[in-house]
Structure formats: C-alpha cells, structure tokens
Amino acid sequence: MPAKTRAEKMEETRIKLIAAGRKAFGEKGYAAASMDELTAGAGLTRGALYHNFGDKRGLLAAVVDQIDSAMAQKAKDAGAAAGGGWDGLVAEGRTYIELALEPEVQRIVLLDGPAFLGDPSQWPSQNRCLQATIKTLKDLYDQGAIKPVDIEALARLLNGVALNAALWVATSDDPQTTLRKAIDAFECLASGVLTKS
Amino acid sequence: MPAKTRAEKMEETRIKLIAAGRKAFGEKGYAAASMDELTAGAGLTRGALYHNFGDKRGLLAAVVDQIDSAMAQKAKDAGAAAGGGWDGLVAEGRTYIELALEPEVQRIVLLDGPAFLGDPSQWPSQNRCLQATIKTLKDLYDQGAIKPVDIEALARLLNGVALNAALWVATSDDPQTTLRKAIDAFECLASGVLTKS
DNA sequence: ATTTTTACATACGGTTCGTATGTGAATTGA
DNA sequence: TCAATTCACATACGAACCGTATGTAAAAAT
Numbered sequence: 001m002p003a004k005t006r007a008e009k010m011e012e013t014r015i016k017l018i019a020a021g022r023k024a025f026g027e028k029g030y031a032a033a034s035m036d037e038l039t040a041g042a043g044l045t046r047g048a049l050y051h052n053f054g055d056k057r058g059l060l061a062a063v064v065d066q067i068d069s070a071m072a073q074k075a076k077d078a079g080a081a082a083g084g085g086w087d088g089l090v091a092e093g094r095t096y097i098e099l100a101l102e103p104e105v106q107r108i109v110l111l112d113g114p115a116f117l118g119d120p121s122q123w124p125s126q127n128r129c130l131q132a133t134i135k136t137l138k139d140l141y142d143q144g145a146i147k148p149v150d151i152e153a154l155a156r157l158l159n160g161v162a163l164n165a166a167l168w169v170a171t172s173d174d175p176q177t178t179l180r181k182a183i184d185a186f187e188c189l190a191s192g193v194l195t196k197s
Numbered sequence: 198m199p200a201k202t203r204a205e206k207m208e209e210t211r212i213k214l215i216a217a218g219r220k221a222f223g224e225k226g227y228a229a230a231s232m233d234e235l236t237a238g239a240g241l242t243r244g245a246l247y248h249n250f251g252d253k254r255g256l257l258a259a260v261v262d263q264i265d266s267a268m269a270q271k272a273k274d275a276g277a278a279a280g281g282g283w284d285g286l287v288a289e290g291r292t293y294i295e296l297a298l299e300p301e302v303q304r305i306v307l308l309d310g311p312a313f314l315g316d317p318s319q320w321p322s323q324n325r326c327l328q329a330t331i332k333t334l335k336d337l338y339d340q341g342a343i344k345p346v347d348i349e350a351l352a353r354l355l356n357g358v359a360l361n362a363a364l365w366v367a368t369s370d371d372p373q374t375t376l377r378k379a380i381d382a383f384e385c386l387a388s389g390v391l392t393k394s
Numbered sequence: 395a396t397t398t399t400t401a402c403a404t405a406c407g408g409t410t411c412g413t414a415t416g417t418g419a420a421t422t423g424a
Numbered sequence: 425t426c427a428a429t430t431c432a433c434a435t436a437c438g439a440a441c442c443g444t445a446t447g448t449a450a451a452a453a454t
Contacts, residue, residue, distance in 0.1 A: 005420085010432065031228060031313070034410070047433045050412075115312035116228075119368035153365075153375075153382035160361025161354050161386070167316045168353050185350035189358070192389025202451090207401065231441070243442085244402045252443075 014052050016042040018066060021059045026104035030060055030112040057116060064113045065125040071099050071109070072128030079136055086145065086194070089136050093162050093186050096129065097179075100166030110163055130155055137193070146193050154193055161189055211249050213239040215263060218256045223301040227257055227309035254313060258320075261310045265322035268296050268306070273329050283342065283391070286333050290359045290383050293326075297363030298372050307364045317360060318353060327352055334390070343390050351390055358386055 020042040024033040035046050035056060053059040075092045082091035099105055114120055120127045133155040140146045146154075165182035172178035217239040221230040232243050232253060250256040272292040279288035296302055310317060317323050330352040337343045343351075362379040369375035 009420095013432085029312075036410075045434055046411085047435075051432060055412075111312045111315075114364070114368070115308045121368075147385055149381050149385045150378040153362075153378040154385065156365050157358050157362055157379070157382045157386055160364075161358055163361070164318070164354055164357025167357075168318060168350075171316055171319065181347040181350040182354070184346050185354045188344055188346045188351065189354055189386045189389040192386045210401085233441075242403055244404075247443075248401060 010052070013042075013044060013048055014062075017044065017049055017052060017059065018062050021063045022066070022104065022108070025060065025063060025108050025112065029107055030056075030116055060108075060112065061117055061124065064109055064117065064123065067105060067109050068123070068125040068128055071096075071105065072132050074099060075129055076132045079132065084136065084139060085143070086140065089133075089140065089158075089190065090187055092133060092136060093158065093190060094183060096159060096162040097166045097169070097182065097186065100163055101170055103170070106167065106170065110167075130159055133159055140193075145195060147195055149193070158190060158193075161186055207249070210239075210241060210245055211259075214241065214246055214249060214256065215259050218260045219264070219301065219305070222257065222260060222305050222309065226304055227253075227313055232256075257305075257309065258314055261306055261314060261320065262322050264302060264306050265310075265320065266325070268293060268302065269322055269326040269329070271296065272326065276329070276333060281333065282337060282340070286330075286337070286355075287384055287387060289330065289333065290355065290362075290387065291380050293359045294362045294366060294379055294383060295376065297366045298376065302363075303367035307360070307367050318356070323356070327356055330356055337390075342392060344392055346390070355387060355390075358383055 017039065020038050021033075024038040024041070027033075035049060039046050039049050049056075049059060053062060075095045078095040079088035079092040082088045100110060113123070117123060121130065134151055137146065137151045137155055137158075141151060165186050169175050169178045169182050214236065217235050218230075221235040221238070232246060236242050236246050246253075246256060250259055272289045275292035276285035276289040279285045297307060310320075314320065318327065331348055334343065334348050334352055334355075338348060362383050366372055366375050366379050
C-alpha cells in the first residue's frame with residue numbers, strides 16, 4: 001500500500017469532520033453544538049474546520065447535503081419498488097415519514113437546515129427528495145390521474161404533510177398507534193390530488 | 198390618575214420587552230439578535246429580561262405566542278365569516294397561508310420558532326389552532342362529508358400543510374405567485390378528506 | 395415604622411466564534 | 425537530490441455573548 005497523498009488525507013479529514021458534525025448537530029442541534037468539542041471528537045481542531053468549510057454554516061451545509069442525498073435515494077428506491085404511479089407516491093410518502101422519524105433528519109435537515117441555510121430549494125443539493133416527489137407526480141399527471149394543479153406546489157405540500165406526520169409520531173406516547181393513524185391520514189390527504197377516488 | 202401599581206409596571210416592561218424582541222428577532226433573526234442591544238433599545242437591561250422570561254428562549258416563546266395567537270384568531274374569524282363547513286376549512290387554511298407574507302411571521306414563527314422551540318404542534322398557540330380545526334372537521338364528519346379517518350390525525354396534518362405552504366411562501370422569491378400556487382395546492386390536498394369531490 | 399419581598403440593574407466568569415499567525419510535512423523544480 | 429515553496433492544519437488571541445450571582449431601591453406586608 002503506497003503512502004497516502006496529500007489530497008487523500010484531506011478528503012479523510014473532510015469525511016471525519018462531516019461525520020462529527022452530523023453527530024453533534026443531530027444530538028445537540030446546530031446552535032448548541034460546539035466546534036471545539038466537535039472537532040476534538042474527530043481528533044482535529046477548529047483550524048481544520050475553517051480551512052475545509054469556511055465557517056460553521058459551511059459544515060452544516062455539507063452535512064445537510066449528505067443526509068439529503070441519502071434520503072432522496074431511499075425514497076426513490078421505495079417508489080420504484082412499489083412500481084411507481086399512485087402506489088409509488090404513497091410508498092415515497094411512507095418512506096419519507098419513516099426517514100423523518102430519525103432525530104438526525106428532523107433536527108438537521110428539517111429544522112436547523114431551513115432556519116440557518118434558508119430556502120431548501122436553493123440548497124446545493126437542490127432538495128433531491130423534493131425532486132423525486134416532483135418526478136413521481138409528473139408521471140401521474142402524464143397519465144391524466146392528477147388534477148391540473150402546480151406540480152411543485154403539490155410536491156412541497158405533500159412532503160410537508162409527511163414531515164408533520166413524522167414529527168407527530170416522534171413526539172407521541174404511543175408511536176405504533178400514532179404511526180398507523182398518521183399514514184392513513186397521509187393517504188387520505190394525498191388522494192386529494194387524484195382526479196377520481 | 199392614581200399611581201401605577203407594581204404589577205402594572207411589570208406588565209408594561211413585559212410588553213416593552215416582547216415588542217423589542219419581536220423587532221430584533223424579525224430583523225436579525227433569533228440567533229443573531231443580541232439581548233444587550235435588544236433590552237437597551239427598550240430602555241432596560243438583561244436583568245429585566247431574565248427576571249420576566251427566564252432566558253432568551255423564553256422571550257422567543259412569548260413573541261412567538263403573541264404572533265401565532267393573532268394568526269390563529271384571524272384564521273378562525275375567516276373560517277366563521279365563510280360560514281363554517283368545507284368553505285370555512287378552506288378559508289382558515291387560506292388565511293393562515295396569506296399571513297406568511299409578513300416578514301416578521303416568516304422569520305420568527307416559521308423559521309426560528311421550529312428551530313429553537315421545537316415542534317410547532319406542541320406550542321400553546323398551535324394547540325388552540327388545532328382544536329379549532331378539529332371542531333371544524335367534526336362538524337363536517339357529522340354531516341357525513343368526511344371519510345372515516347381519525348379526526349385528530351387529519352387536523353394535525355392539515356395544519357401541517359398550511360404551515361408548510363406558509364413556509365414555502367415565506368422563502369419564495371415571488372411571494373404573490375407562490376401564494377396562489379400554494380393556496381390551490383392546499384385546497385387540492387384538503388379535498389382528499391371529502392367523501393366525494 | 396420596620397421588615398420583607400421583588401423587580402430590575404450591575405458585575406463577573408465561562409464559553410464560543412472567527413481571525414491572525416505559526417509549523418511541519420508534502421510537493422515542486424532545477 | 426536538495427532547497428524553495430505551498431498548504432493543511434494547529435495554536436494563539438480578541439471580541440462578543442449568554443447566564444448567574446450579587447446588589448439595590450422601591451413597593452408591599454406586618
């Protein structure tokens with residue numbers, strides 16, 4: 001095994017810092033996370049962080065990008081596994097709810113992300129999860145199964161429903177029961193986009 | 198005019214601080230707002246703030262409660278003006294979304310609120326708004342106009358849709374256009390609860 | 395009238411962020 | 425091969441801010 005080159009080492013520290021940031025932001029929230037602790041946990045200092053990401057927000061952007069990408073992939077896979085169309089849309093919603101159950105996703109992507117980075121649709125990751133929903137809705141629309149309403153608006157609000165459902169389930173005393181109610185209600189609202197029920 | 202009692206003076210400073218906080222949070226955002234500047238602008242010090250609200254988040258909670266309560270009141274009035282029922286439900290959501298055009302609402306209630314206070318459905322003001330929505334849905338259900346789905350779940354998710362739509366409008370480059378799209382999409386999803394469209 | 399409460403101010407310590415500077419190893423070029 | 429240079433990261437420093445601990449003067453209670 002040859003000696004590691006300089007760029008390889010730098011990529012390693014980037015990965016380490018993103019992982020540490022993901023952990024700290026997820027557990028304490030962005031505002032309460034200390035960069036000294038965070039970097040020390042990765043065996044580094046704040047110097048590395050500022051060199052690689054510019055500032056604290058830069059690291060948050062990188063973490064958000066990583067998580068957002070993984071979410072989009074899983075939702076897309078679930079939609080495809082369900083065969084696309086209406087079943088695919090419901091599967092995506094269900095997957096999204098389950099993904100938003102993870103505290104890391106809630107805290108970092110859904111709460112701190114919009115608050116500290118601004119409009120999600122303008123993130124570098126371009127909110128891939130939203131794009132996946134838009135694509136599924138477009139397919140349904142081409143089949144004539146959807147009312148003539150702005151697709152992006154529907155996608156955003158559908159994701160919003162899923163998010164709220166997830167937050168409700170997450171803070172519930174009885175997650176199992178609440179989860180079922182939430183998914184039923186999600187399907188109920190989602191069916192509003194259909195031309196016929 | 199008699200001399201002011203102690204409790205009256207205290208209520209005055211509370212009002213002053215909430216007003217100052219509302220201004221500072223709305224202009225700079227919660228994280229960037231300095232409590233020293235904020236209190237000095239009201240002719241007070243941080244001592245008054247900590248005595249009245251416990252900490253910085255306490256003031257944010259008070260500000261959010263004030264704004265959100267006013268929002269809920271307006272939405273409720275609009276629902277009543279529309280005559281309740283389905284039209285009332287739509288009017289409530291529509292009004293709530295329209296309020297998101299105000300920058301103060303955008304920054305404080307929709308962005309910083311969820312990030313620093315947590316799940317909006319746990320806020321006192323939101324619970325009031327939720328109860329109103331539940332009541333409207335119950336009336337519709339008694340008329341046989343709604344599918345047999347858990348009412349509370351529907352109400353929570355409907356409020357979530359309105360909040361998410363508002364957030365979208367809040368961060369949009371073109372609020373007027375986005376507002377129209379958001380309202381259309383809201384009505385579309387909300388119609389999913391109806392037994393027939 | 396004296397004591398107690400309390401609403402708020404003042405003072406202080408600890409923490410955090412961002413920058414400015416230092417350093418040793420990797421890279422380059424002759 | 426070896427000196428010069430770059431650069432990834434560490435260290436040092438200053439400023440700002442939050443929360444608490446303490447002080448105080450006025451209102452309230454006895």
